[in-house]
Amino acid sequence: MSRPLAVFDIDGTLVDSRASIHRAACEAARDLGLPEPDYDRVRQIVGLTLEHGMAVLEPDLGPADLARFIAGFRASFGRMFDAGHEEPLYPEAMTTLRRLHRDGWRLALATGQNRRGVARNLAREGWADMFISSHCAEDGPGKPDPAMLHAAMAACDADPATTIMIGDTTHDVRMAVNAGVLPLGVAWGFHTVEEQRAAGARHVAQSFAELTVVLDGFDAHTRAA
Template sequence: MTASDAPLAVFDVDGTLVDSRASIHFGACEAAKALGLPEPSYDRVRQIVGLTLDKALHTLEPQLTMAELAEFVAAFQKSFRVRYEAGHEEPLYDGVMPTLRQLKRDGWKLAIATGQNSRGVARNMARPEWSELFTSAHCASDGPGKPDPSMLLAAVHRNGATLERTVMIGDTSHDMLMAKNAEVTGQGVGWGFHTVEEQLAAGAIHVANDFSDLEAALNRFAAKV
């Protein structure tokens, strides 16, 4: 495989590589309490993950004024900032690093497309080996968030890839709709925020049960294209 025809795997972060389920629900509950709102259930929160933060929280509490929404966003960000300053870090899912290393050895180009902001990207790219494994990282701070295809198309362009040889790997319907809008293949994973059914309905060609299943699916994709 030459560099010019290497396939590109673009990974979501939250719910795909990083297990942030508890942290995001906790942050939403803390922010809601700060505004005197009822604590949202996990099921409500999981459905907004992947969207830009202001859009996600507006979807969660659509009755808020713009000023109240800004306060909600600030309270959510403060909850995370306090925990990170205390040394908190979300864990990687089991199997993440072996899979990323194997894909790199097999000649894949790897990139990130996440609903996190630039601070979140910088924090994750500081994880051991990530700056060597991923050739580019794209996020909501760069422009429209998911499911707009902009950040995914930017990853394709940055890596000199083609749409046909690019696969978007994520755990939400927002990831799969972004892949569909960019006209690239959407590969789901079954251990994050959205259900298998939600991802398939949004256009995923397959939803992996674990990282071994994901590697097999990506090998099939590479063999076809």
């Protein structure tokens, strides 16, 4: 019997991109002569498609200025990566992924990043071998639409009863709820524990060790069903 499917978000769940995303938003705002947004505003849009998120961040911008705002955000990230910046993995993220892969879990990614960002992460050592499939906002509707999870289940031969979504935002939680899969939050990313629970998270793990315990319980439950 195949192990369940664990679908992971990237930003705020596996990769600590908090500083770089805030920096890019601030630089894009400065380029337009706008006040720099504080971190609390920026963290709320992480997980949405870039176009949607930037429109939420600055809702009064017209189409031309919104396009410049989006381009400025992308340009800021381009400068960071051209200068050799690499967003760090959270401690124990790689150990957890390797353990799940070793134990036969099916693994996939579902992220608000574009395909270029996904490719950059899949170039990390060992990632391409661990994840069966990856799904991003450029593939179709973004979070909280369930499209990415439907695609992941199809690619990994799984169904909602054997699939769990692991993310750090309410957008991840709502996507899971909309797809009928178990929503599992993590406490170290962009949205608070309370925000994720209010959105429908069944559990919010405080550490990767706790995350592993919850995943083991889900595995045991699906095998017993």
